Amino acid sequence: xxxxxxxxxxxxxxxxxxxxxxxxxxxxxxxxxxxxxxxxxxxxxxxxxxxxxxxxxxxxxxxxxxxxxxxxxxxxxxxxxxxxxxxxxxxxxxxxxxxxxxxxxxxxxxxxxxxxxxxxxxxxxxxxxxxxxxxxxxxxxxxxxxxxxxxxxxxxxxxxxxxxxxxxxxxxxxxxxxxxxxxxxxxxxxxxxxxxxxxxxxxxxxxxxxxxxxxxxxxxxxxxxxxxxxxxxxxxxxxxxxxxxxxxxxxxxxxxxxxxxxxxxxxxxxxxxxxxxxxxxxxxxxxxxxxxxxxxxxxxxxxxxxxxxxxxxxxxxxxxxxxxxxxxxxxxxxxxxxxxxxxxxxxxxxxxxxxxxxxxxxxxxxxxxxxxxxxxxxxxxxxxxxxxxxxxxxxxxxxxxxxxx
Numbered sequence: 001x002x003x004x005x006x007x008x009x010x011x012x013x014x015x016x017x018x019x020x021x022x023x024x025x026x027x028x029x030x031x032x033x034x035x036x037x038x039x040x041x042x043x044x045x046x047x048x049x050x051x052x053x054x055x056x057x058x059x060x061x062x063x064x065x066x067x068x069x070x071x072x073x074x075x076x077x078x079x080x081x082x083x084x085x086x087x088x089x090x091x092x093x094x095x096x097x098x099x100x101x102x103x104x105x106x107x108x109x110x111x112x113x114x115x116x117x118x119x120x121x122x123x124x125x126x127x128x129x130x131x132x133x134x135x136x137x138x139x140x141x142x143x144x145x146x147x148x149x150x151x152x153x154x155x156x157x158x159x160x161x162x163x164x165x166x167x168x169x170x171x172x173x174x175x176x177x178x179x180x181x182x183x184x185x186x187x188x189x190x191x192x193x194x195x196x197x198x199x200x201x202x203x204x205x206x207x208x209x210x211x212x213x214x215x216x217x218x219x220x221x222x223x224x225x226x227x228x229x230x231x232x233x234x235x236x237x238x239x240x241x242x243x244x245x246x247x248x249x250x251x252x253x254x255x256x257x258x259x260x261x262x263x264x265x266x267x268x269x270x271x272x273x274x275x276x277x278x279x280x281x282x283x284x285x286x287x288x289x290x291x292x293x294x295x296x297x298x299x300x301x302x303x304x305x306x307x308x309x310x311x312x313x314x315x316x317x318x319x320x321x322x323x324x325x326x327x328x329x330x331x332x333x334x335x336x337x338x339x340x341x342x343x344x345x346x347x348x349x350x351x352x353x354x355x356x357x358x359x360x361x362x363x364x365x366x367x368x369x370x371x372x373x374x375x376x377x378x379x380x381x382x383x384x385x386x387x388x389x390x391x392x393x394x395x396x397x398x399x400x401x402x403x404x405x
Contacts, residue, residue: 043375043400051405056090059397066118067384068147073123074399077112082152095152098127111163114171119179121147124211126171126183128163138163142183142211158212160219161185161204168237176243181211184252186237187274194233196276196291206274208232208266232270233295240313247345253310253329261310262300263329265346271295279303280359301348305361308333312381319386320404328371328388330378336390338371
């Protein structure tokens with residue numbers, strides 16, 4: 001389990017686009033380009049007792065999916081459309097169409113239709129929305145919809161968040177076993193109190209947000225008690241978070257700058273340390289860290305010294321037999337990782353001496369944790385009814401599902 005000290009911070013994620021080799025080589029441009037190139041070959045799995053199948057291919061810039069009843073809802077980041085797969089078939093008409101900042105833009109940006117999750121018949125969506133009042137306004141907004149008669153109805157605005165930068169909008173969403181909803185927003189390169197700047201502004205960026213906990217407060221930082229809205233702070237940027245269905249602990253992936261991407265175990269009042277820290281730090285460094293309020297720092301459960309842009313994160317269940325105690329993570333280099341959870345499911349364990357320091361250094365072997373390859377850029381990983389679903393931003397835009405054979 002991570003060492004826990006009173007302090008604050010985090011370091012984030014980069015999530016960026018892919019078009020040319022030069023872009024692929026730049027970790028700050030790896031997940032945001034409007035035009036994408038396809039890969040011809042199917043992804044491969046390192047485990048022979050699993051089967052991978054295509055669910056749908058040729059979709060546009062998909063970032064996230066969720067399950068509602070027996071159907072799949074997924075997002076098109078750049079068009080603002082929520083799409084519907086019913087009985088295994090893609091429905092032609094979108095369920096909803098947002099006016100997103102990204103639409104028609106060929107710039108490098110991480111805005112658009114970014115996150116979706118659901119609980120029972122409620123669907124939650126995170127979107128960078130553009131509209132005009134007296135002037136053009138762009139905001140990150142979180143809506144709640146009801147699912148009725150195979151339609152999204154009754155949109156309710158829950159939260160309004162900043163959208164003042166092209167980078168680090170985050171957008172990943174998840175829900176715990178009780179139906180509490182959480183979303184992550186990146187730092188958008190602001191220097192704020194929530195990024196551990198003593199004299200920074202108070203702004204709702206770089207946080208894991210408790211979504212819609214007060215119907216009267218749309219902008220959390222305007223609350224008389226804003227900390228109630230922040231499950232975690234000090235986030236650089238993130239594209240994946242998920243609750244362990246066994247422990248109900250929250251896990252998150254985070255992107256570094258040019259080094260130290262992370263997997264973190266997150267408890268309430270968590271501080272990931274950005275921008276003071278990237279990757280694991282010493283006890284002495286922890287003791288000297290004076291972060292925001294009473295939020296608590298802990299070291300990553302795992303780090304990549306060389307950035308890979310980790311994204312979606314998910315757990316499976318006992319349907320996967322000997323793999324039930326696993327954590328699955330995708331990245332934007334086309335890799336799907338499998339990590340072995342400890343007995344108490346509060347840390348990760350490794351057989352390889354290369355990984356027992358909890359860091360994949362540049363020349364370490366990663367065979368132990370590679371579960372699949374050649375997915376293009378993975379944007380989401382989700383599990384339902386015995387299948388692990390993987391969205392590829394490349395491969396002509398595709399959703400795959402993996403099951404135990």
